Amino acid sequence: MMEKPYMPALAQRLKKFNQHRLPEMVKLKYEAMTENIFRFYRGTCHLFYENLRNAKKIPASPVTWVCGDLHLENYGSYKANNKLVYFDLNDFDEAVLAPALWEVLRLITSIFLAFDALDIDQDQAFNMATLFLKTYSATLCTGKPINIDPRTAKGIVCDFLNSADKNNxxxxxxxxxxxxxxxxxxxxxxxxxxxxxxxxxxxxxxxxxxxxxxxxxxxxxxxxxxxxxxxxxxxxxxxxxxxxxxxxxxxxxxxxxxxxxxxxxxxxxxxxxxxxxxxxxxxxxIVMVQQRMQHMxxxxxxxxxxxxxxxxxxxLQPVKDTIRFKLIKDRYRDIIQVIDDMAVLTASSQLRSGGMDGSAVIDELKAFGADKTWQEAALNYALETKKDIEKDFNTFKEDYQNGVFN
Structure with missing residues (x-):
């Protein structure tokens, strides 16, 4: 009886997850994931949550509707049914009821990884992750969801949406x-x-x-x-x-x-x-949760x-685009505005869908936003997770180069 060829543990996890996808296209996915650590992160949402289940220092948080795969490139502009342009969360393939903090951890980890891939100083990444947590919490405390369109947007997001609005x-x-x-x-x-x-x-x-x-x-x-x-x-x-x-x-x-x-x-x-x-x-x-979490x-x-x-x-949208951090990596104020808006939208999506089919009601979300004890733990978890993802990315690249995924 022939023995099965040895396959590294990480490769086994990746192949198991992708086994029901189209094989020829999965090859292209693996190739895309070698580009940089942020692209690898985008392609391995399942690994993030496999690792999260074993974490022991994650603070408790209310159960809410989450898009599940929240990262810097899953916010974007689009024209809605009412023909107006909005900036909002825009990917709901992974959406479920889950602890609110899971969504936040996925996002702030993406800040550290994306800034690393763009050669942006990690002190700046830490400042942006801290800003995200503060704005997210403050927005929850208001109990009122906010939407961003060309009339309400500021700074680079306003320019971004006005440009999108002119497209046809x-x-x-x-x-x-x-x-x-x-x-x-x-x-x-x-x-x-x-x-x-x-x-x-x-x-x-x-x-x-x-x-x-x-x-x-x-x-x-x-x-x-x-x-x-x-x-x-x-x-x-x-x-x-x-x-x-x-x-x-x-x-x-x-x-x-x-x-x-x-x-x-x-x-x-x-x-x-x-x-x-x-x-x-x-x-x-996917559709029902998207309709609950988005403004339109x-x-x-x-x-x-x-x-x-x-x-x-x-x-298919005339415009459905993401903020290109590569183009604004040296524009600190613009980055602040974008991260701040993303935090507002994340909290707003949870408030907007509050109380639906088992998700926390607004008062619970307000109380969570007012609680100052979980933010440091969230930052520490994201920083530790970044190290783990760096190890996985290096292992993945080595396996890929050795033909493990062929």
């Missing part, structure tokens, strides 16, 4: 489409777009046509013209994800692009003791089932 659908069409034989199609020259085999493409288009006809969230009088496989993010590389080009039956040269993304169970679920609602599907969980949700947000898999559908 032509921008996205220019980037993602091309003309072939006088027809507009999704471009395969985009490195994030991949061709779909004909039988699957035909089945997907038929499914999307059915969604357009049956869903209350779908656009009126549109027809599907094309579809491609889409690659996006880091943690979600390997899930099935498709883009559809829709054309209006009424208005000439009026197009929409729809994103359809496969849903998996949250990687937090094995570790949180909070009783979860009985969702009909993973995509229902993105256009056409809905769910569907295709070939036995659960998917989230939403309109």
């Amino acid at each position: 659908y032509k921008d996205i069409l220019e980037k993602r489409t091309e003309k072939k034989k006088h027809k507009v199609v999704l471009s395969l020259h985009d490195e994030r777009h991949f061709k779909i085999h004909k039988p699957l493409k035909e089945a997907l288009i038929e499914h999307m046509e059915h969604w357009i006809a049956e869903s209350n969230e779908s656009p009126y009088n549109y027809k599907v013209k094309d579809a491609v496989f889409r690659l996006a993010g880091t943690g979600s590389i390997g899930v099935k994800r498709y883009l559809f080009l829709l054309k209006s039956k009424i208005e000439k040269d009026n197009y929409l692009i729809i994103d359809m993304k496969q849903s998996f169970p949250s990687s937090l679920l094995p570790y949180t003791k909070a009783k979860q609602p009985e969702w009909t599907s993973e995509s229902e969980r 949700s993105s256009s056409m947000l809905s769910t569907t089932e295709f070939n036995g898999d659960s998917y989230v559908i939403q309109e």
